Amino acid sequence: MPRTGVLPAAPSPTSRTKLMYAVVAVLAGLALLGGIIFAVTRMRAGPERAGSPVSVVTVTTTSSATASASSGGETAVTESTSSTTASMSPTPVYLSLDGSVCEPTRVSLGPIGTAAKDNDHTSCPFAVAVRSAYAHSGAVPPERVELRAHSPVTGRTYTMVCEGSQPVVCVGGNDARVLLFEGPPASNDG
Secondary structure, rough: OOOOOOOOOOOOOOHHHHHHHHHHHHHHHHHHHHHHHHHHHHHOOOOOOOOOOOEEEEEEOOOOEEEEOOOOOOEEEEEEEOOEEEEEEEEEOOOOOOOEEEEOOOOOHHHHHHEEEOOOOOOHHHHHHHHHHHHHOOOOOOOOEEEEEEOOOOEEEEEEEEEEEOOOEEEEEOEEEEEEEEEOOOOOOO
16 A cells, blocks of 8 residues: 655765765866867957967866765755966968068067968069058958958059958969968978
8 A cells, every 4th residue: 555645765965975076077077068069169269359270289177076965964065166278379370482582571460460472473572562562452361352462572463362261362463473471481301
């Protein structure tokens, strides 16, 4: 005969503690996964929106949680999570054999601070003019943009199409090729 009026037994404090540890572990795992997804998403966006393409990425996330039972049978959970950080370095850029870096470089322009002529049909003064026109266009790498740049050498204005990131590659004019990038170029020596 079934007993009536009797409530089922409450779960033991041990099963509550195990449940709390499981919940805390799941939350810590989700926080770690969210941090990694956030870091990867920022690396894939354009540099003005997030960060430039990278060759080395270090992501560090730490998380800890503690659970303690009080004398009243309730469980208190304390969770602490540190921030996620990512360190980035620019992708190496290689110039053609006819290419050379054009002075002056502009560190303040970040991912387009260095201008280089990448063939013998392009002058350094024109490469610097293309960098200036690109900077004034408001484009953000890897966005494709068509611009007009004036050559101090020929006295003519040429249409250039620029796209990509690290390097931004600009082509047009009279077979001109200009690279815009961050930092010095990589060595072509094997």
